[in-house]
Amino acid sequence: MIWAGVNWYGNTELVFLKGKQNSIKYTGTLRQSLLPFMRELQSKIGDLTPIFQQDNASIHSSRHTKDFLTAENITMLSWPAKSPDLNIIENVWGLLARRVYANGRQFDKPSDLIAQIKHEWSQIDPAYIKKLVRSVPKRLEATRLLKGAKTGY
Template identity: 40%
Template sequence: MAPWLSEHKKGQIDALAGQDLSVRAIAKALKPRPDRSRPSYATVSRYLASRGRRIVRKKPGPKRLLSRKSERRIIRAVSVDALTSGQVVHELHLQCSARTVRRTLQAAGFLRYKRVSRKPLLSSDNIRKRLAFATAFIAKPMAFWHQVVFSDEKIWSCDGPFGSSQRWVDCRAKSSSYARRQHSGGGKVHMWAGMSLRGLTMAVFVEGGLNAVKYQQVLLEALLPFGLEMHDFNFTFQQDNAPAHTANSTEAWLDALGVTVLPWPARSPDLNPIENIWGVLSRVVYRKGRQFARVAELKAAVLAAWATDAQKYVVPLLESMPRRLQAVLDARGHHTKY
């Protein structure tokens, strides 16, 4: 037994041992005396053995698969390059599993695996125009927005939804980086639709890419009958700044028909309430990870959701326009939560 242990120190060891701590944990918890270091692991072990106390020895565990340097490389790869755990194993040539990588990321404490929206990049000119639009229209009454027909195109894929993804996000950063949308995969369809307080337009599917001629045909088929029937042609038309929308022939065609077009800022999906309709329909169409073997089945599912699930969200979304504009002003033109 260690003869130099004081009665106070022995009492401390007994108390800590009663908490089922390991010998190393007990030795580490003891405060050293002013004239010498704290009792060593061997001293504590001999004392407990002499008292007939059970010695709890912590198993050393398996050998570490990743060095500290490798852990830092993993954290950098997911937070900066937005790689998945499987991609990290492949790109960094690690001799471990993707599950080990995920455990390393979870142990870091400041990384979270969360859904991140893919939003378009904003230039300084985009930010300036978004601020100008919000400033000009923030004072508009709700009666004005009730006369607006919001429109947009949506690409539906047989493989699953576009628009968002899950990845590891560094919670220490003030904001997450966003990537532009990239459409790829199996069969897909291009759909145009619109909405206003009076209801929903018909949904039109476009074959192939959308050019100015096809776009004018879509508006002739869906927008003009809706505007005439629901608004007696007294409405303001909203569209984004896609090339087919801003083509000279399209602008001249709309002007000849007397359609008032809302001056919409580029790269502003968060201001368009129909974007939220797409999110609702995506959850319905792709519920429980559903995929489609044929484009015809996908179209039928989209049309059914458009006819049954979209209408109940129209009024709340239209009434959110003042809040959306205020959010742009508060964000100084940058992206908002919408």
């Protein structure tokens, strides 16, 4: 499993997670990768408040994770159930997968797959991420208009 984040100014390093994840491991990942990313974002946006968006996976919505995010003053976006079409990282994961496995590419060794994932992640155009960020208000409005139904994003 891989964890990563994106925002207007760039993306995090990829974090390759080992083993079954739980809230304690997840908050460790957030401490290692999200907090520096959010601090850097805060330095770029001044008085604006960065908002962290994640889905409702059990390790994301656990009391332990919520307490961690609250203690770190991370503002969360309320997240409707079963709505991956709202989260721009899903578009990024899709693009990454298409590039990694382009032309039916296969990998014999995990290390080769990881190297290709890292390479393709580094090649994602910042303009693509900005386009996705600009789409968030439209995604939210489409969700409101469709009363939570799938939007097609």
